[in-house]
Amino acid sequence: MEKLIITAAITGAETTREQQSALPVTPLEVAKAVSDCEKAGASIIHLHARDDDANPTASIERFGEYLHEIRKVSNIVVEFTTGGAIGMTDDERLGPTSMKPEMASLDCGSVNFADEILPNSLPSMRTFAKTMMEYGVKPTFECFDVGHVYNANMLIKEGLVKPPFHFTFVLGVPGAMPATVEALLMMKSALPQEDLEWTGIGIGGRGSVLIPPVSALMGGHARVGFEDNIYYRKGEIAVSNAQLVERIRLLAEMFGRKLATPDDVRKRFNLSK
Ligand code: ZN
Numbered sequence: 001m002e003k004l005i006i007t008a009a010i011t012g013a014e015t016t017r018e019q020q021s022a023l024p025v026t027p028l029e030v031a032k033a034v035s036d037c038e039k040a041g042a043s044i045i046h047l048h049a050r051d052d053d054a055n056p057t058a059s060i061e062r063f064g065e066y067l068h069e070i071r072k073v074s075n076i077v078v079e080f081t082t083g084g085a086i087g088m089t090d091d092e093r094l095g096p097t098s099m100k101p102e103m104a105s106l107d108c109g110s111v112n113f114a115d116e117i118l119p120n121s122l123p124s125m126r127t128f129a130k131t132m133m134e135y136g137v138k139p140t141f142e143c144f145d146v147g148h149v150y151n152a153n154m155l156i157k158e159g160l161v162k163p164p165f166h167f168t169f170v171l172g173v174p175g176a177m178p179a180t181v182e183a184l185l186m187m188k189s190a191l192p193q194e195d196l197e198w199t200g201i202g203i204g205g206r207g208s209v210l211i212p213p214v215s216a217l218m219g220g221h222a223r224v225g226f227e228d229n230i231y232y233r234k235g236e237i238a239v240s241n242a243q244l245v246e247r248i249r250l251l252a253e254m255f256g257r258k259l260a261t262p263d264d265v266r267k268r269f270n271l272s273k
Pocket residue numbers: 009012013046048081083227
């Protein structure tokens with residue numbers, strides 16, 4: 001795809017308000033952050049839910065409130081997480097897809113996540129893929145390791161996900177692939193020869209400064225936001241999610257790559273709003 005898709009991951013499951021005071025949590029805060037990110041150039045929003053105390057939740061109601069408020073102010077493509085948070089059951093993680101967001105992340109394998117483990121067996125991945133197909137939700141293959149790219153290919157071969165495909169490479173999670181250009185190239189070289197787009201994600205200060213821009217320059221797409229990193233640059237906390245989106249937009253402009261609008265993304269992935 002010629003145009004650059006910027007995904008904004010504005011909240012996540014791990015970042016706290018103590019670390020980042022501008023972390024959007026309530027439906028109104030989330031809608032405002034989404035609208036600002038769209039204005040700054042984002043075309044997909046990757047969404048986790050938090051309760052009023054900012055704890056991660058898989059509450060279908062909460063996801064519904066977010067969706068409701070977002071739709072009042074933004075045309076952005078909404079992607080729900082099904083990675084959820086450490087300790088959630090498969091059913092909890094999958095529950096919000098019943099709200100039929102346009103896209104949802106699909107974790108493509110188990111992974112060490114700092115001191116924890118994010119479990120994703122092949123049978124649960126198949127269940128996630130089947131459920132998304134039933135609801136008409138486009139999966140984003142979330143790959144934390146090279147083997148995960150091959151797992152995604154297995155789902156493709158089994159006919160559980162239909163093209164065009166969207167892959168994300170999540171680099172820099174402690175316990176998984178590092179946020180280096182070498183790791184990014186390895187992930188990319190494992191991609192199947194299919195109709196697909198891929199997005200680079202860097203976790204942590206250094207990774208998030210490196211991986212999204214490099215991915216954008218390599219013809220892939222970029223994800224930024226407080227889920228991945230709270231800093232603008234070393235020692236400087238970002239003031240908003242939109243500020244991080246803005247930086248990728250400026251880079252794209254500098255190098256002559258146009259930005260995809262939400263409707264461009266819908267057209268590319270055959271989504272229906
Ligand atoms: Zn996420």
